[in-house]
Amino acid sequence: MMGSKIKQSVMMVEDDEFTRSTVKSALEGKGVNIVYDTASVKDAIEYAKSHRPEVAVLDYNLGKGPNGIDLANQLRRIQPDIAIVLLTAFLDPAQLDKRVAELPAGSRYLIKHSVTNIDVLVNEIKEALKSAPVA
Amino acid sequence: MRPILEGLRSEKKHKIDFSLVPLGIILIEYSVFTTQLSKDQHSSLRNLIILRVLHTILMIALAYLLSRIFIRLKKIELNYRTLAITGTLVIGFGDFIHRFMGPALGVELVSADRRVGIILLQGCFWFPAFIIIGSKRSEIFHHFKEYEQRLIVATRARSRESTEFLHVQKSLQAQIRQQLVTSCRALIEAISKAREATGNLAEKNQSIQQHLLGDELRKLSMKLETFGSEQQGSSILGQNIRSVNLLIKQFRILYATTARSAPLSKSVYAVVLLALITPPILNYSPLNEALIAFPVMVLVITIAAHFISKALASKSPHALRNSSILIYLTGFLPMISNLIGQEINPNPATRYPLYITGLTLPISYYIFVKVIQVLHPHSLELIRKDELQASRALQDAVTKVVSDEFSHALSHRWAIFIHGRILTRLAASSLKLETASQAGDSQTFNRTVDSLVSLLENPDAGFEHGSIDLKSEVSSRLDPWIGLLDVDLHIDAELESIDSPRVRELGEVIEELVSNSMRHGKSQKIQLRVTKQGDKEIKIVAMDDASISPPEQQSRYGLGTRIFNLASDGRWSIERVGSSTVFTLVMAIRP
Numbered sequence: 073m074m075g076s077k078i079k080q081s082v083m084m085v086e087d088d089e090f091t092r093s094t095v096k097s098a099l100e101g102k103g104v105n106i107v108y109d110t111a112s113v114k115d116a117i118e119y120a121k122s123h124r125p126e127v128a129v130l131d132y133n134l135g136k137g138p139n140g141i142d143l144a145n146q147l148r149r150i151q152p153d154i155a156i157v158l159l160t161a162f163l164d165p166a167q168l169d170k171r172v173a174e175l176p177a178g179s180r181y182l183i184k185h186s187v188t189n190i191d192v193l194v195n196e197i198k199e200a201l202k203s204a205p206v207a
Numbered sequence: 208m209r210p211i212l213e214g215l216r217s218e219k220k221h222k223i224d225f226s227l228v229p230l231g232i233i234l235i236e237y238s239v240f241t242t243q244l245s246k247d248q249h250s251s252l253r254n255l256i257i258l259r260v261l262h263t264i265l266m267i268a269l270a271y272l273l274s275r276i277f278i279r280l281k282k283i284e285l286n287y288r289t290l291a292i293t294g295t296l297v298i299g300f301g302d303f304i305h306r307f308m309g310p311a312l313g314v315e316l317v318s319a320d321r322r323v324g325i326i327l328l329q330g331c332f333w334f335p336a337f338i339i340i341g342s343k344r345s346e347i348f349h350h351f352k353e354y355e356q357r358l359i360v361a362t363r364a365r366s367r368e369s370t371e372f373l374h375v376q377k378s379l380q381a382q383i384r385q386q387l388v389t390s391c392r393a394l395i396e397a398i399s400k401a402r403e404a405t406g407n408l409a410e411k412n413q414s415i416q417q418h419l420l421g422d423e424l425r426k427l428s429m430k431l432e433t434f435g436s437e438q439q440g441s442s443i444l445g446q447n448i449r450s451v452n453l454l455i456k457q458f459r460i461l462y463a464t465t466a467r468s469a470p471l472s473k474s475v476y477a478v479v480l481l482a483l484i485t486p487p488i489l490n491y492s493p494l495n496e497a498l499i500a501f502p503v504m505v506l507v508i509t510i511a512a513h514f515i516s517k518a519l520a521s522k523s524p525h526a527l528r529n530s531s532i533l534i535y536l537t538g539f540l541p542m543i544s545n546l547i548g549q550e551i552n553p554n555p556a557t558r559y560p561l562y563i564t565g566l567t568l569p570i571s572y573y574i575f576v577k578v579i580q581v582l583h584p585h586s587l588e589l590i591r592k593d594e595l596q597a598s599r600a601l602q603d604a605v606t607k608v609v610s611d612e613f614s615h616a617l618s619h620r621w622a623i624f625i626h627g628r629i630l631t632r633l634a635a636s637s638l639k640l641e642t643a644s645q646a647g648d649s650q651t652f653n654r655t656v657d658s659l660v661s662l663l664e665n666p667d668a669g670f671e672h673g674s675i676d677l678k679s680e681v682s683s684r685l686d687p688w689i690g691l692l693d694v695d696l697h698i699d700a701e702l703e704s705i706d707s708p709r710v711r712e713l714g715e716v717i718e719e720l721v722s723n724s725m726r727h728g729k730s731q732k733i734q735l736r737v738t739k740q741g742d743k744e745i746k747i748v749a750m751d752d753a754s755i756s757p758p759e760q761q762s763r764y765g766l767g768t769r770i771f772n773l774a775s776d777g778r779w780s781i782e783r784v785g786s787s788t789v790f791t792l793v794m795a796i797r798p
Contacts, residue, residue, distance in 0.1 A: 088627070090658070091635035098638055117690035133627035137687025137718065142726065146691050159634075184634030188416065188641050 077103035078197055080126035084109040085116045085143060086159075087135045095129070095159075098190040104197065111135075113143050120150050127197055132160035132181075141175050148176040155200035157193070159184050178203035220284035224341035225274040229267045231337035235329055236263045241567065242490050243314060245560035250313025258312045266301050273297060287335055294334025298326045317490055324489040332482050340582070350587040356777070358457070359605065362597040363776035364795065366606040375610040376617075383431065383621050384667050390423045391629070391663040398663075402656055412644035415656070419637040421630050428630065432622040456601045462577055463527055464596075465586035470519050471579065476512035476537070479575050481505065483568055484541045491557050496548070504544060511537040534576050538569025612769035616715075619766055624670050632662055678703040680714040681737065685721065692725050698737040702745065707796055712774040713737075713745065719767045720749050720790050728753025728788055740793060749790040757781040757788055 082104055086092035089111065096109050108119050113134060119125070128147050130140035138146075144156045156179040175181065180200045182193060240259045249255040273293070277283075285293070302322055309316045316322065366372055401414035484504060488497050515537065518530040542564035549558055580586060597605065636659045643652040675683075678698060685694050717735070724730045730751035740746040771779045771792060779792035 086631075088631050088635070091631050094635040094639045098642055101642070113687055114690040131631065133623060133631065135627060135687070136684065138691050138722070138725075142691060142722075184631060188419070188634070188637040190638060190642070 078127075078194065078201075079105055080155075080201060081105055081107040081123070082127040082129060082197065083107060083116065083119060083125040084129045085111070085113070085134065085140070086129075086131040087111040087133070088131070091131070095190075095193070099129075099193065102190055102194050104194060113138050116143060117146060117150065120147050120154070124151055125154065127155040127157070127201060129157045129159065129193075129197065132158055144176050144179055145174075153204055153206060155197070155204035156180070157182060157196050157200045159193075178205055220286055221290065221335075221339050222284055222342035223274070223277055223282065223290075223338060224344065225270055225338065226344065227337045227341035228270045228274075228334075231333055232263060232266045232270065235333060236266070238486060241560070241563055242486070245563065246317075246490070248315040248317075254312040255314055258308055258314050262301065262305060262308060265304060266297075269297060269300065287339075290335040290338055291331040293330075294338075295326060295330030298330040298334060302326055320494065321489045325486050328482065328485050328489075343582075343584075347582055347587065350590055354590045358597055358601070360776045360778055362602055362605040363609055363772070365597075366602070366609040367773075367776075369606055371606050372610055372613070376613060379614055379617060383618070386427055387424075387621075387625065387666050390427055391666040393423065394418055394421070395660055395663045398656060398660060408644050408647060408649055408652060412640050412652070415640060416637055419633045419640075421633040424625055424629055424633070428622045428625040431618040431625070456604075457598050458577075458581065460596055460598050461581050461586075461590065465583070465589055466519055466527065466530070466580050469583070469585040469589045470516060471576070471583060473509070473512040473516045475579060476515050476534070476576060477505070477508045479579065480508050480511075480537060480540070480572055483572055483575070484508075487541065487559055487563065487568075491545075491559055493557065496557060500544070500548065504541065507540055507544065508537070511540060531573075535569055535573050538572035539565070541568060609773065612773050615766060616769050616773060621670070625666075628669065629662070629666055632659065675706065675710065676703065677705045677707075677710050677713065677737070680710045681717055684714045684718040685735075688721055688725070692721060692730070693732045694721070695732070695734045696737075697735070699739050702737060702739055705796065709774070709794065709796060712770075713747070713794065715770050716747060716774045716792060716794075719770045720747075720792075723767055724749065724751040724753055724788070724790075728755050728757070730754070730788070743796055744793050745796055747790075747792045747794075750784075750787050751790075752786065753788040756783050 082099070084092060084096055084099075084106060086095065086109070092109055092111065096106050100106055107123065107125055108116075110116050110119070111134075116128070120128070128144070130143055132140040134140060134143070140158050140160075144158060147154050147156065156176060158175060158179060158181040160181055160183060178200070180196045180203070182196050236259050240255065243249055243255055243259075244252075249258075305316065308314075397418045398415055401418065402411055404411065404414060406414070481504065485501075488500055488504065492500050511533070515530050515533045518533050519526055521529070523529065542559065542561070545557075545559045545564060636655055639655045640652055643649075643655060681696065681698060685696065688694065721733060721735075724733050728751055730753040733749055733751040736746075736748045738746050738748075775792045775794045778794070779790070781788060781790050783789075
């Protein structure tokens with residue numbers, strides 16, 4: 073059912089430590105190459121500037137300050153071909169906050185409770201890699 | 208005291224504005240209609256109505272034509288004398304037409320000498336009055352806009368401290384917490400039940416998983432987010448109540464303030480009543496009686512005006528009420544004098560109809576005097592400087608707006624909190640339980656359930672943080688944006704250590720304006736200045752390099768507007784200056 077493993081470098085940004093470690097270990101269990109995980113937007117940007125990861129898995133809600141969509145847009149400015157998967161508890165983030173900016177083209181978003189089956193997230197990462205703009 | 212209408216010799220120029228002239232014409236035509244109706248000078252009511260309607264249309268068309276001529280001649284200002292001559296010519300022309308239309312429709316006109324008197328009065332008084340008040344309209348509205356702004360700010364500040372608002376704050380917090388706790392308890396119960404049920408790990412996992420979708424909590428979060436948006440309409444009232452509305456809501460207070468501090472002169476009370484009573488005197492009294500009645504009326508009205516002024520100037524707590532009663536009663540003087548005249552010399556032809564002198568005239572006089580009092584230039588000056596007090600209706604309206612704004616902002620914070628803290632944890636726990644179940648790891652499985660239950664037992668923990676100083680609050684709001692936006696921050700040294708319950712609101716303002724600047728303005732740099740203004744206020748000025756201009760005022764009634772309004776009581780603005788967007792907000796340091 074599952075295709076080949078994801079070899080591309082994946083960065084994870086999630087402010088809740090429990091969630092971050094859970095999703096990270098589940099993804100690693102599926103052979104996903106998680107190269108960096110953080111709770112901080114600032115650290116994520118610094119990392120993206122210096123290491124250019126190919127995929128970013130971002131939580132929509134990052135606590136105070138910018139949300140996952142703000143970060144996604146900034147990552148695309150730094151690295152136009154980065155694949156983006158946004159995790160949210162809602163089908164459409166605009167349902168939660170009317171003021172959200174638009175998600176960059178080719179990004180995928182995934183309702184968190186469907187992550188129970190980690191294969192769903194793995195598939196979304198693959199889809200995001202396919203639909204990310206070509207640099 | 209400056210008179211409302213300048214003397215005939217005055218060279219002071221008045222801008223010409225015909226916008227109120229149609230209203231003046233309609234009032235004059237109505238007055239002529241009631242006179243003709245009462246004097247039975249018509250063949251049929253239908254013909255009388257046709258005559259008055261046609262004449263009204265004709266006079267409005269004439270006024271419009273005249274205004275176009277003035278525009279063509281580039282006459283934008285005239286002195287009172289010219290206005291009076293113009294008015295007399297216009298009304299005279301109207302009367303000339305009337306002479307032909309009246310007999311054609313079977314309506315009998317009063318004699319020429321009486322009509323001359325009426326033409327002079329209308330042309331020299333009412334026509335210039337409507338032109339001059341019309342020309343001062345924008346000045347009047349400007350004064351009221353300023354007044355409105357200051358009044359709303361003061362009322363908002365008072366509303367934040369009102370018991371109604373404190374009640375809304377407490378009850379909404381308690382209500383949301385209660386709903387959250389109830390949903391979480393139901394979830395704990397369902398999870399515990401599934402966990403204790405007999406079966407293997409996979410069966411227990413399957414049973415727990417269905418509850419971890421968190422449908423109830425998702426619904427609650429959605430409900431909280433949409434809570435305020437349903438009430439957006441009332442928000443418009445918050446920052447920008449239209450001046451006309453405000454004038455109506457505030458009329459009693461405005462009148463009370465201006466009548467006590469800048470009362471009209473006695474002559475105004477007298478002139479207004481004489482201007483109202485002169486047409487009936489000319490219409491109903493023969494010339495010899497009019498020559499007696501008019502000076503008598505002048506004398507009586509002058510005495511009444513003296514008493515009105517005296518009542519208003521007295522130190523009695525009932526001065527205002529007493530003077531208002533006197534104003535109303537003064538409006539009955541023409542009726543009383545006519546009734547006395549009828550007792551002395553009964554004559555149905557010279558009897559004023561009671562619905563004019565007993566009803567229309569006193570009410571018109573009362574309204575005219577009160578409106579002139581509030582709109583008088585001296586009153587407007589006073590309104591600019593006066594200590595403000597909101598009427599009960601306005602206070603209630605503003606309190607409702609402030610409560611709505613608070614409710615929306617708080618609901619939004621809770622919605623985000625439930626999403627970020629609880630729904631996220633449910634999803635992660637779900638994933639962890641699934642993995643542990645597949646691996647047959649009952650220890651991890653149980654630990655995960657325990658940790659989830661412990662979270663759900665205190666679901667609101669961490670929602671509020673304690674009061675912190677201004678510098679730490681601002682840093683905590685700005686730090687997460689580093690990397691997305693280049694922030695140049697300056698905080699006055701004496702403000703840095705301020706620790707006030709309002710610091711949190713200031714933090715929300717900063718977060719909101721930074722996120723707006725980046726998300727909607729697409730800016731990359733922002734300069735932020737937090738300075739002390741006087742002893743009691745903080746001023747925030749933000750200037751960014753936004754490539755997209757801020758939306759117009761009317762379309763800005765979202766959450767951001769509510770946050771700014773709550774913090775500043777409406778004292779904020781966004782404007783485009785060159786290639787930058789400048790945001791300014793002033794807020795009180797203490798609640």
